[in-house]
Amino acid sequence: MKKVYKVENVKCGGCASTLKSKLLEEFGEVEVNLDLMPREISLDIEDDKEQDLRVALKKLGYPMSDEKLGVFDTASTKAMSFVSCAVGKVENGKN
Numbered sequence: 001m002k003k004v005y006k007v008e009n010v011k012c013g014g015c016a017s018t019l020k021s022k023l024l025e026e027f028g029e030v031e032v033n034l035d036l037m038p039r040e041i042s043l044d045i046e047d048d049k050e051q052d053l054r055v056a057l058k059k060l061g062y063p064m065s066d067e068k069l070g071v072f073d074t075a076s077t078k079a080m081s082f083v084s085c086a087v088g089k090v091e092n093g094k095n
Helices: 013-027 047-060 071-094
Strands: 002-007 031-033 039-044
Touching (some): 013 047, 047 071
Antiparallel strands (some): 002 039
C-alpha cells in the first residue's frame, strides 16, 4: 500500500538521492517531495515494515517528523543527515 511519511533533516537533492539509494533494497522505490516542509517520502510499504523504515530513516539521519527525540538524538540525527547528504551528492555526481 502506498504511504506518505513526513521526514526531518532532508534539505536537498543529495539527501533525496541518499534516501532513494539506501532504502531501495529493503523498501523498493522511494519518492521524495522536496517542495514541502517537512519533506515527504512516499513508497509502497506494508504496515509490518513501518518500524523497520523508522529505524532505517533514523540511522541515515532523517527521522520521521512524529518521532519524539531527545536533545542528543536530535543533534545526532542532524549530524548524520549532513554526512548522508554529502554522500548522496557525491553518488549523484557519479551518475
